Each structure stands twice: as C-alpha cells, then as structure tokens.
Amino acid sequence: MPQASIPCATYRLQFNKEFKFSSARLIIGYLHDLGISHLYASSYFAAREGSMHGYDVVNQNAFNREIGSEEEYREMVAELMLHGMGQILDIVPNHMCIESEENIWWMDVLESGQSSPYARFFDIDWIPVKKELTSKVLLPFLADQYGKVLEKGDLHLVFRKGAFWITYFQLHMPVEPKSSVRILEHRLDALRQRMAADDPALMELLSIITSLQHLPLPTEQDADRREERSREKEVIKKRLGQLYEENAIVAVFIRDNLEIFNGTRGDSHSFDLLDGLLRDQVYRLSYWRVATEEINYRRFFDINGLAAIRMEDEAVFKETHKLLLRLIRENLITGVRIDHVDGLYDPLSYLNNLQKEVIREAYSAVSVGAAAEGGTQGPEEAGPVGKPLYLLCEKILLKGEHLPEEWPVHGTTGYDFLGQVNGIFVDTENAKAFDRIYNRFIGRVADFADVVYVSKKLVMEVALSGEVNMLANRLNALSEQNRQTRDFTLNSLARAISEMIAFFPVYRTYVNSWTIREKDSLYIETAINKARRKNPAISVSIFDFLRSVLLLKWPEDAPEGMRADWLNFSMRFQQLTGPVMAKGMEDTSYYLYNRLISLNEVGGMPGRFGSPLEVFHGQNMERFKSFPHSLVATATHDTKRGEDARLRINVLSEVPDAWHAALVRWTRFNKRKFKLVDNQRVPDHNEEYLLYQTLIGVWPTGSLNQEGLADLRARIREYLTKAVREAKVNSSWVSPDVAYEEALLAFADAILEDLPDNQFLKDFLAFQQMIARCGMYGSLSQTLLKMTSPGVPDFYQGTELWDFSLVDPDNRNAVDYRIRCKALVELKSREAEIGPVQLLNELLENWKDGRIKLYLIFRCLNFRRHNRKLFDQGAYLPLEVRGSRARHICAFSRQLNGSGIIAVASRFFTPFLMQDKIAPLGEQAWADTRLMLPYAKSYRNVLTGELLHATQGEGGARLALGQLFSTIPVALLEAV
Incomplete structure (x- = not known):
C-alpha cells in the first residue's frame, strides 16, 4: 500500500511557454543543493494557447504542448528521481477554459x-x-x-x-x-x-x-x-x-x-x-x-471564459483524472495540490474519491503482481489506509476557522501561515495610532468590516447578480412547495440571499449530507442574524425560511423530493459564498482599506492590526496537532506583494509618528503634481496613501540608474491601474475611466522623476532606506520561522533572493536562475574557505544583493533534510524570553526522543537602528535580554557553527541574547 511522500521543503515553479520542462530540468540540481525535496509545479495540462498560468485548462488528459512533450516531461522527472526528489502537481478540478477550440x-x-x-x-x-x-x-x-x-x-x-x-x-x-x-x-x-x-x-x-x-x-x-x-x-x-x-x-x-x-x-x-x-x-x-x-x-468567479465542471458526477471525475492517475501510478507525481477546492459542489466527496482512486490503483498493481506469483491481494488483506497520496487543498481560512479534520488531506497551501507569521511583525500596540493617521489622511473613518460588507454587495450587483438571481429563483421554487411560504416574493428572497452572503463570515460551509457540522450552523446563524438586524424592512419570516433551508430543517412530513431540493439549494448556496468573498474582500476591499497594506493578503484580516506572539504559538501548536504536514508559505502566485516588500511595510507599524510626519511632508512636496479630473483631485487621498506604502515596499536595493527607474515606473503604473480598477471607486474593469487613470499615472510618474527640484524623492529615499534595513532583518526572521515551524516550508520561485514584487503579473515574471545558481556555488566555496561566521559578516555588510537570505535558506534546509524526523514529528514548545527587549524575540523548541532544536528570531528593529543607531547585534543591543531554556545544555548554532553554553541562574537555564546574536539576529540551535 502506498505511503504518502511527505516533502521536507517545496519550491513552486510557474510553467508556461517561457519556462518549460526542459528549463526546470536544468535547475533541479540547484534546488536539491539548496535543500528542496519536492518540486511544486503549476498546472501543466493542456491549457489555452499562450496561457501564462495554466489554470485555463482545455484538456486534463494531455500535456501543454507549449511547455513540452511527454518525453521532455519524463526527462525532467528522471532528473528529479536522480536527486531523490518528488513532485507535487497543481490541478484544476473546478473549471475549464471554454474560449478555445481545443476544448x-x-x-x-x-x-x-x-x-x-x-x-x-x-x-x-x-x-x-x-x-x-x-x-x-x-x-x-x-x-x-x-x-x-x-x-x-x-x-x-x-x-x-x-x-x-x-x-x-x-x-x-x-x-x-x-x-x-x-x-x-x-x-x-x-x-x-x-x-x-x-x-x-x-x-x-x-x-x-x-x-x-x-x-x-x-x-x-x-x-x-x-x-x-x-x-x-x-x-x-x-x-x-x-x-x-x-x-x-x-x-x-x-x-x-x-x-x-x-x-x-x-x-x-x-x-x-x-x-x-x-x-x-x-x-x-x-x-x-x-x-x-x-x-x-x-x-x-466572474470570468466568462472559465466554465465550471460537475466534478460531483462520477463520469466527469473519471474522465478528467485519467492522465493524473496514470502519472501517480507511474510514480511521476508524488503529491497533488487541489486548486479552488471551495468551488466544488462537495469537496469532501471529491477528496475521498481521489484518495480512493489512488488506493484502487495501488491494489490493482499489487493484484497483478500477486496473480503472476499465483497469489491474491485485496483491500481486506492490506488493512486500513489513511492518506496514501500527499494531498493539499487551496483553502483560505479566516479568523477562528480550521480546515475540516475529516478531509483526507495533509493540509492547505499555506495562506493561513502567511498571515499568522506576518502578524507578529506588526506592532499591535500602535493600532489606535494608525487608525488616527489613516482616518485623518483619507478624511473619513474606515472600518474594515463595513468595507467588506459594501464590497460584497457591490460584487453581487455588478458581477455576480446572475448567480444570485439563479439562487433566488431556486429558493422561490422551494417556497412554492408550502402554503406557509408561497407568498414570499422573488425580489424579497433575492434581497435576503444577498444580505446574508454579504455578512457571511467565512468563504463557505460544507453541508454535504442530511447532517450539518456545528461550526457551519454557527456561520449560517451569524450571517442570518446580522442580515436581519441590518434589514428591518425585510420580513423576519423570510430570513427564518432561508435559515431553515440552509440548515435543512424541513417540515416533518416533507417528501423525499422536497428534502433533496433543499439540500441541493444549500450546496449550491455554498458554491456562491466563496466567489463573493473572494471578489468582495480580496479583489475589492484589499484595495480600498489601506491602513497598513502589508496586512492585505489572501487569508489575512486587515481589520486586525497584527497578532500577539502567544496567538502565533497557539496556531503553530494547532497545526502540529491537526495537519503537521501542511504547507507553510510566505509568498505564492496569488500574494498581493512580495514577502520582503511586506516586511518593509510592516516596519511602519513601529514608527507611527515618523510615518505621519513623512506623509505630511510628502503631500506638501507633491502638492503641485496633483491633477483635477471633473473637479476631483487625482489621486484621491486613499490612493495616495496606498502609493507611498507601495513605494516603500518595492523600492529596489542599491542605487537606481535611469533604466532602473524607468522599469520601476512601469511596474508602478501597471500596479496602480490594477489597484484603482479593483477598488471600483474611481475606475473599474467593467467601466475604465481613462481620463482618471491617465491623471493618476501622470502623478506617479511625476513624483518619481529624478530631477534636482524633486524634494519628495530625496526625502522619501532617506526614509525608505532606513525602513528597508529594518525590513531586511525582519525578512531573515520570517524566513527562519517558516523553515522551523510545524509544517512543510514552501518557497515561491525566485524568493530565495529578495522579493519586492507586486501582485500578478509582476510576481510571475521570469526568474534569473543563472544568478542564483552562481551565488549558491560561490557561497558554498566561500564558506569552506573562511567559515560561516566570517561569511555571515560579509553577507550582512552586503545585504542588498540578497545572498544573506539565500545562505540562511541553504543552511537551514540542509540541516532540516538531515533531521527530517525531528521537524516532522518534534513537539512544539514556546520559549520564554526575559529582559528589557523580550518583546523583540520569538523563540520555540522542537523536541523528539531526547533530541531537539531551538529557533530564535528577532523582530521590531527600529529601536535599534532608528533610535539607538546600532545594529541588533551583541551585548550593546540586547543588554539584559536572555532566552530561558528547559535544560542547561550546550548548543551548536547551525547558522554560525558556534558552540554556546547555557548558564544556570535565577529562574532556570538561560542564554544571553547578546551572545546568541553576536553575528546575525536569528539563530537555529541544535542541542549537543
């Protein structure tokens, strides 16, 4: 019976006509040396001609010719096998492209x-x-x-x-x-x-x-x-x-x-x-x-060219999975990522069916072998099987939501971890200060929950009203089945549905039988109650009827056909709440509510200003308990901005006064660059606020020549066009306001002109460079936490060096692997020549080239590879830190059978760099701060090779942070 191939670390590659199977084959050796165990591939089944992402599939049973032939595919897989690596494939079971004759x-x-x-x-x-x-x-x-x-x-x-x-x-x-x-x-x-x-x-x-x-x-x-x-x-x-x-x-x-x-x-x-x-x-x-x-x-969602397929139909399932199951059977694929699992009619049934097919394929192979030897083998003799295929689902979890434990998957694709780890680099103590700054700047009080509500209503009116109307007509047909409800009008039912979806607290529920999970009932009740309070003009009885249908509380004498109709409505209702949430929150609210845009990420809740360390530790322990092999990611093809850009913007949360002062100066400097379109100031204050944060996040390291500045301006122009259309206030994809957009882009061009009288650019660069240095240290800490927390660390293509990208298509640009391959070879050579301590000193001195991040990943992942069991099964224990700068540290241990590691990451660097004017290194920076340990032991710092000895004192064993962070303000300790 097959056992799931659990990755040690994954690396996401975006396949397209510019990056093919043959391209991937050339970098597999590099990825192996870096410490990657599994290639994590975007969909490469036949897609619409010219597709750059592969989600517009036209044939699930053929390879994309633009990416390569099956022979070239097998050559890539052979290279993976040569290095002992596996492969996870992203598949698209929910929809197909219908704008191609090849479908x-x-x-x-x-x-x-x-x-x-x-x-x-x-x-x-x-x-x-x-x-x-x-x-x-x-x-x-x-x-x-x-x-x-x-x-x-x-x-x-x-x-x-x-x-x-x-x-x-x-x-x-x-x-x-x-x-x-x-x-x-x-x-x-x-x-x-x-x-x-x-x-x-x-x-x-x-x-x-x-x-x-x-x-x-x-x-x-x-x-x-x-x-x-x-x-x-x-x-x-x-x-x-x-x-x-x-x-x-x-x-x-x-x-x-x-x-x-x-x-x-x-x-x-x-x-x-x-x-x-x-x-x-x-x-x-x-x-x-x-x-x-x-x-x-x-x-x-609202993409006309992508039609949903009925994966709940057995014939559809079998026909669309022929090639996938063959690749799994031949061990060419060792894991699968399910795209948009929430779009499926019944996710649990689909996931069960997929695992069952893998089991069936395995038994068939065993039976053939047994028959050849004169014996038999069947499921009964093989015993119970859990999750034979490493299976991940793209599932966005919101506050307090957990992946259904009954799903036969190993976890999510890591959006949840992204928000969790990002939250601890936001200074929660300054939430009210940022509210004041943002509200004063934009001239109104902004509440994220209200923004989401309004945005979801807008999406249902301008993009998905057809789907709402279809549900309303189905509900109207149900109301006609009973004399107690037949007088409900179609319009009132449609309004009730729309209001309830606007208040729905999660992407969807998972009703799939005649019983309902307790949490799903709570979500439905919460949305119904909020919608009812918001709409006193709609009869309470209509909301009661909608609640009864969704909770399957039909009349006692309801015939079987009526019960089936109610269940079908409930399940179709679930398929709509997800797209409305995605379009309303991710693709609208995240461009409208700009208090701190580093929080505006898929799976995040921008209304919550960061999160305490104890919450982060609790989430890590929950993941270890429930889905220890879930991906933990900090960047994906769906993120709104690069992982290192995000950490830069987080730094602003530490310095509200300096940020506010900078905003006042910059607005004054740029006063003459504003435009008027129909007597409206362009950009509006909210867009201006967004632009300044964006520039802080994405500004390239090092000095920019004219060509580099032109490239940056082009990226910002593309981003602003997308941002203003997604926000749907001054322009939109449906009705672009060309005059407004041109004025907005002209403003961006003007403030980025490298001219002697551009006061803004000079002032901005001085501010941004200090923020960028603080962000660099935060990025190193985030990277360490990803590689040591429970779960499987995932790396998005190219992010082993600094990642200051913006939302797609910016984050899907080609990656220069020649630079990365050469850098890793040189780092290994230099390490052998001068040792890790001196190398780290050199890398920190030249941090702008990003090699410090690459080296950190290389050291940690290779250590993780040689200690797989510890990271897969080691218990998670938060560690206490004492001293004047205790809040600047996140530390925990992983323990298994007497062996263990300790991860220590620093955060909040402005007191060091902007106030004390010192690097966060050594005793001068860390003073009396100390890490409390369960035992007085000796430890080897995996990153530096140094041997450290814990001392016994009041309160137990400890390590001084000044000693621990003498070279770099992150540490991975191995007990020796």
Whole structure:
C-alpha cells in the first residue's frame, strides 16, 4: 500500500511557454543543493494557447504542448528521481477554459446542446429564468451589443473539414448540424440548374441535406437517439467534406453562400440570413456585460471564459483524472495540490474519491503482481489506509476557522501561515495610532468590516447578480412547495440571499449530507442574524425560511423530493459564498482599506492590526496537532506583494509618528503634481496613501540608474491601474475611466522623476532606506520561522533572493536562475574557505544583493533534510524570553526522543537602528535580554557553527541574547 511522500521543503515553479520542462530540468540540481525535496509545479495540462498560468485548462488528459512533450516531461522527472526528489502537481478540478477550440467537450456541447454526451460535464442551467435561453447556453463574449457586432461584420460563417463554424476573432463556435440545412438549401434551385438531375455530386448533396433534416434534435434525451445523433453528425461531416474537396461546383456553391450569409457592412438586411442561422444555435451570443445578470452556466468567479465542471458526477471525475492517475501510478507525481477546492459542489466527496482512486490503483498493481506469483491481494488483506497520496487543498481560512479534520488531506497551501507569521511583525500596540493617521489622511473613518460588507454587495450587483438571481429563483421554487411560504416574493428572497452572503463570515460551509457540522450552523446563524438586524424592512419570516433551508430543517412530513431540493439549494448556496468573498474582500476591499497594506493578503484580516506572539504559538501548536504536514508559505502566485516588500511595510507599524510626519511632508512636496479630473483631485487621498506604502515596499536595493527607474515606473503604473480598477471607486474593469487613470499615472510618474527640484524623492529615499534595513532583518526572521515551524516550508520561485514584487503579473515574471545558481556555488566555496561566521559578516555588510537570505535558506534546509524526523514529528514548545527587549524575540523548541532544536528570531528593529543607531547585534543591543531554556545544555548554532553554553541562574537555564546574536539576529540551535 502506498505511503504518502511527505516533502521536507517545496519550491513552486510557474510553467508556461517561457519556462518549460526542459528549463526546470536544468535547475533541479540547484534546488536539491539548496535543500528542496519536492518540486511544486503549476498546472501543466493542456491549457489555452499562450496561457501564462495554466489554470485555463482545455484538456486534463494531455500535456501543454507549449511547455513540452511527454518525453521532455519524463526527462525532467528522471532528473528529479536522480536527486531523490518528488513532485507535487497543481490541478484544476473546478473549471475549464471554454474560449478555445481545443476544448472538444465544450465544442460538442455547443454543437449538440443537451443531447451531447458532455452536456452533463458542465454546470449549465438549461431551463433558466429567461425563457429565451431555454435549451440554450449564453455566450457573453462579444465586445459590444449583438446587433452592432453582427452588422459590423465581426461574426463570420466559415466552412472547415466538412462543418460550418461561426468565428469571432480568435473565438470559434460550431454550427449546430441540423441548422446548417439553412446554408445548404439557400440558392439550391440555382445549383440544380447548373447540374444534371442525376449528377452524383448533386444527389450526394441532397442526400446529405436529408440526413441533416433527420438528425435527432439537440434537445433529445433518449439515450439511443442521442447516440444516433452523435454518430450520424460525424458521418455527415465526412461526407460533406469529401464532396467539397472532390466537386468544384459544390465547393463554389458553398463558398458563395458563405459570402452571402456573412453580409455586407452598411447593408443591415444583408445580415438577416446569418442572424437567422445564429438564432437556431444551441448558444446565444451576447455582449459580455449581459453575463452579470443572465449567465446560465456556473463560472470560475466572474470570468466568462472559465466554465465550471460537475466534478460531483462520477463520469466527469473519471474522465478528467485519467492522465493524473496514470502519472501517480507511474510514480511521476508524488503529491497533488487541489486548486479552488471551495468551488466544488462537495469537496469532501471529491477528496475521498481521489484518495480512493489512488488506493484502487495501488491494489490493482499489487493484484497483478500477486496473480503472476499465483497469489491474491485485496483491500481486506492490506488493512486500513489513511492518506496514501500527499494531498493539499487551496483553502483560505479566516479568523477562528480550521480546515475540516475529516478531509483526507495533509493540509492547505499555506495562506493561513502567511498571515499568522506576518502578524507578529506588526506592532499591535500602535493600532489606535494608525487608525488616527489613516482616518485623518483619507478624511473619513474606515472600518474594515463595513468595507467588506459594501464590497460584497457591490460584487453581487455588478458581477455576480446572475448567480444570485439563479439562487433566488431556486429558493422561490422551494417556497412554492408550502402554503406557509408561497407568498414570499422573488425580489424579497433575492434581497435576503444577498444580505446574508454579504455578512457571511467565512468563504463557505460544507453541508454535504442530511447532517450539518456545528461550526457551519454557527456561520449560517451569524450571517442570518446580522442580515436581519441590518434589514428591518425585510420580513423576519423570510430570513427564518432561508435559515431553515440552509440548515435543512424541513417540515416533518416533507417528501423525499422536497428534502433533496433543499439540500441541493444549500450546496449550491455554498458554491456562491466563496466567489463573493473572494471578489468582495480580496479583489475589492484589499484595495480600498489601506491602513497598513502589508496586512492585505489572501487569508489575512486587515481589520486586525497584527497578532500577539502567544496567538502565533497557539496556531503553530494547532497545526502540529491537526495537519503537521501542511504547507507553510510566505509568498505564492496569488500574494498581493512580495514577502520582503511586506516586511518593509510592516516596519511602519513601529514608527507611527515618523510615518505621519513623512506623509505630511510628502503631500506638501507633491502638492503641485496633483491633477483635477471633473473637479476631483487625482489621486484621491486613499490612493495616495496606498502609493507611498507601495513605494516603500518595492523600492529596489542599491542605487537606481535611469533604466532602473524607468522599469520601476512601469511596474508602478501597471500596479496602480490594477489597484484603482479593483477598488471600483474611481475606475473599474467593467467601466475604465481613462481620463482618471491617465491623471493618476501622470502623478506617479511625476513624483518619481529624478530631477534636482524633486524634494519628495530625496526625502522619501532617506526614509525608505532606513525602513528597508529594518525590513531586511525582519525578512531573515520570517524566513527562519517558516523553515522551523510545524509544517512543510514552501518557497515561491525566485524568493530565495529578495522579493519586492507586486501582485500578478509582476510576481510571475521570469526568474534569473543563472544568478542564483552562481551565488549558491560561490557561497558554498566561500564558506569552506573562511567559515560561516566570517561569511555571515560579509553577507550582512552586503545585504542588498540578497545572498544573506539565500545562505540562511541553504543552511537551514540542509540541516532540516538531515533531521527530517525531528521537524516532522518534534513537539512544539514556546520559549520564554526575559529582559528589557523580550518583546523583540520569538523563540520555540522542537523536541523528539531526547533530541531537539531551538529557533530564535528577532523582530521590531527600529529601536535599534532608528533610535539607538546600532545594529541588533551583541551585548550593546540586547543588554539584559536572555532566552530561558528547559535544560542547561550546550548548543551548536547551525547558522554560525558556534558552540554556546547555557548558564544556570535565577529562574532556570538561560542564554544571553547578546551572545546568541553576536553575528546575525536569528539563530537555529541544535542541542549537543
């Protein structure tokens, strides 16, 4: 029976046409030397052409050709195996890209509608509220209203390989075969006059038309008739294609008809034929804005080009996992990361099914071997199996929320740890001071909870109202089943749903049977109560009814069908709360509430100003108890800013007075650079506040030449455009305000001009450079804590050197591995030459090149590799620190069978560097501060190689921090 391959440390790689299997193979040796045990790969199954992230999958059972062939893939895996490394693959079970002709399942649905064998694969409502869409699927891909696009001539009818297609720039949609009779019969009399009545080509064309007329309808549900349609339409295509190739007269006839159907721009009536043909299709093309209210297929969030698939259907599950299970069976993949697990109808069932398939594959292999030897082997003989596949899920946990313990997974992808560790580098004592600074600067009182509520309501109005309407209609149908509730109006039910979702405290609940978890009940009750208090005009009985449905408290005499309907509504409700939270909080509120933007990260709660050390320790102990092999991450492809940029911004929390003074100066310096658009100041105060923090976080180390400054300006321009559109106040993705955006970008360009009279830039650089040095020390501490806390440390590509990136696409830029490979080789050589202490002194002196971080990772991960059991199973114990600077230390031990390690990380460096003007090193900095130890032992500092001896004193054994931090203000101690 397979045992899960638990990583020691993972390294995330983003595969795309610029970084292929062959590219990854070249750096595997470097990653192994660094201390990485598992490659953590972005999705590399066939995706839309040109995809830079791989989440727009078009075929789960093929490799992405742009990334490499299977042979090149196997060469990469062989290199991994040569170094004893494994591989975790990111898969996308929730949705597929439907804007590519390569998605043959979707193409078949567009061609055959409900009669397609793949109609059940996609979550389509074939009987929607809008009657005109009955038995059709809305395709909201047009850049303008349908009539304008049609008469502009942007929709083209083409003929290819025996079939007719509608094209719209790069979008290709098949013509429903039966409707193509319109094309073939047009001017048919004229063709008959040109050809003899017994001409074989004419007779074949007429036979094809007859066959098309007798095709079963695309609404056909009888299994035999559906199979007949599926078979016969392909036969007809071959016949028509062959006829077109072999008979010039028929070919000219078809081409001329195509030209006629495609109309003449300027002649409105010339498009009537094409319009009539389009009305006969299984799909209805529409302006993309129509999707907001009338979409009738479930999407990934509000992205029209990504349609959800029904993974709860056994046939869909089996068909979409063929390649994945083969790769697992062949041991080419040793772990799986599930993207957007909250989008699934029933996450628990899906995860169970995946683990069961891995077990089944393993038993099949064992059975084959046993049969060859004349024996048998089955599940009963093998005994119970837990989690045979290392399985992670992308799950965002909010305050007080825990991953369901019944899930057969090893943990999350680490967003939770990111927020937890970041919180201890924010000075919680200055929360009120920052509230005053922020509120005064923007001219209003900002409350994060209120911002989230308003943002979620906005998202449901402008992006996801179609999904809300669909739920409301389902709830209305449920209310009609009982005379006590049938008078509830559709509008009041829709408002109740919207208000409840706006107050929902987590991404989703996990109702999946006739019983409900206690925590899920609490979340539902909390949201209902808040929504009811906020909306006294909505009848309490409506909220009571909604609560009853979601909690499955149906009438005692409810028939089985009614109970199934209630359960289905509850589960579909869960699939909507997550997207609303993601779009409302992550993609709106995080760009609106800018008190301290380092807290605005996926999984974080910006309304909470950091977290105490005891909370961090408690979360580590909880992870060790429940999911000890969960990833612990500090940067991902989804983070809003780089991990080291975040630590710089955190430093501001330590110096509210200096920050406020800087804001006053900078606003005064930049007063003449502000613009007016429609009598509105650009940027507004909130955007200005965001910009200054952003610059503090991302400013490159070292001096900038003109080229470097130009590159920074370009990055800031791209970021500000995204930020102002995500905030949806002065511009948006739906309705970009070009004039406003241009004024905003002009302001950013102006304050970053390297001119003698630019007072802001000179003042800013002096302030930023001191903040950056403090942030550097914080980054080292964060990196150490990630590598020593319970869980598996995960490194996002390129972050082994300083990471000052911004949100994607900035954080998905190509990584220069030549620099990193060369640096590691030189560090190892230099260490052997002069020893770790002197090397660390050199690296700290030249900290701006980032090699100090690389060396820290190298030392810790290789130590971790040689002490796997201790880090996997070692108990977690917070350690006490005493003395005048005790609050500046986070320390804990990991203990197992008499062996152990101690991790010590420092924080809050402004008292050292900005007040005392000294580095946080030695006795002068740390004075009487001491680390209290459970035993008086000798310890070896893994980072420096130094031997330290604990002393016995009042209160127990201790180590002086001045001695411990004589070289670098982080330490990893091994008891000797």
